[in-house]
Amino acid sequence: MLSPTETILKNVDILSQHSTEEYKYIPRHDKPLPSIEKTAEIVELIKSIIFPGFFGDSIANQKTLKYHIGMNTEKLYSLLTEQIYNGICFSSQYAVGKDIKSKASELALIFIDKIPEIKRLLCTDVKATFDRDPSAKSYAExxxxxxxxxxxxxxRVAHELLLLGVPTIPRIISELAHSETGIDIHPAAKIGEYFSIDHGTGVVIGETCIIGNHVRLYQGVTLGAKSILADKAHAKDIPRHPILEDNVTIYSNSTVLGRIVIGHNTVIGGNVWLTTPLPPYSNILQQKAVEGLFTDGLGI
Structure with missing residues (x-):
């Protein structure tokens, strides 16, 4: 039997030598890699900039507000530039160089210019959530x-970064929220103003979804795609998720699949399975249960 040291060294040697097959799944480490931990720190900084005092350092004095926001924005610029650079290097076939560093810095600054609009949109989401939940005691809560x-x-952060062409980082940001909240929103999904999700757990919003203003979802709602048997690379270019127009409400555990339009001012009740479009002002409820007898799996 090998000694502990020999066992460790043997397996370190094996694990350090990836086979050609493994390289399909595990990229070579000759370029910078994005950091999940630093990306999470970026999100926390943005939260402290948009909602100072609620996240990050507690702001007790209005006179120090500008100082805190300025300090966090400078730190954000540095961290975001680094992670955008790493993301581009990780996802690109180009050689690591000054041009990529310059591009990363430029994208970080463009994103910082977007933060006031992100804040405006999030404030509409806070208002919509508060207005539609009688149990909410305040905007602060x-x-x-x-x-x-x-x-x-x-x-909203991930979506803006994706629109700027930043690779990898947006998906990491969306999955951080998914892990924490159980709400799975693809960063490419387009979501309008005054959006709210009641409770939230189990909500799924697909990549090519387009959601209008004043839309409300409840827990367990899926805005998904039908199963696609075509070539995956081709299927990714096809809009395959629903479009929800303004003032749509979808209650818990309903599933809406495919590139269908749900007209404005429509209400979809709970536990509905929907794959056909709806005109405006529709009111869809769960159908009565259909009973049937199945012998040896017949009909299933």
Whole structure:
């Protein structure tokens, strides 16, 4: 039997030598890699900039507000530039160089210019969440504790970075929120103003979804795609998720699949399975249960 040292060294040697087959799944480590931990820190900084005092350092004095926001924005610029650079290097076939560093810095600054608009959108989400939940005691309570706001902060940040062409980082940001809240929103999904999710757990919003203004979802709602048997690379270019127009409400555990349009001012009740479009002002409820007898799996 090998000694502990020999056993460790043997396995370190094996694990350090990836086979050709493994390289399909595990990239070579000759370029910078994004950091999940630093990406999470970026999100926390953005939260402290948009909602100072609610996240990050507690702001007790209005006179220090500008100082805190300025300090966090400078730190954000540095960290974001680094992670955008790493993301581009990780996802690109180009050689690591000054051009990529310059591009990363430029994208970080463009994103910082987007933060006031992200804040405006999130404030509409806070208002929508508060207005539609009788149990909410204040806007502050919504910002502090509601999973919807946590998920939407990440989504609106990830979406803007994706629009700028930043690779990898947006998906990491969306999955951080998914892990924490149970709300799964693809960073490419387009979501309008005054969006709210009641409770939130189990909500799924797919990549090519387009959601209008004043839309409300409940827990367990899926805005997904039908099963696609075509070539995956081709299927990714096809809009395959629903479009929800303004003032749509979808109650818990309903599933809406495919590139269908749900017209404005529509209400979809709980536990509905929907794959066909709906005109405006529709009101869809769960159908009565259909009973049937199945022998040896017949009909299933």
């Amino acid at each position: 919504v910002i502090f504790s509601y999973p919807t706001i946590k998920a939407l902060i990440n989504h």
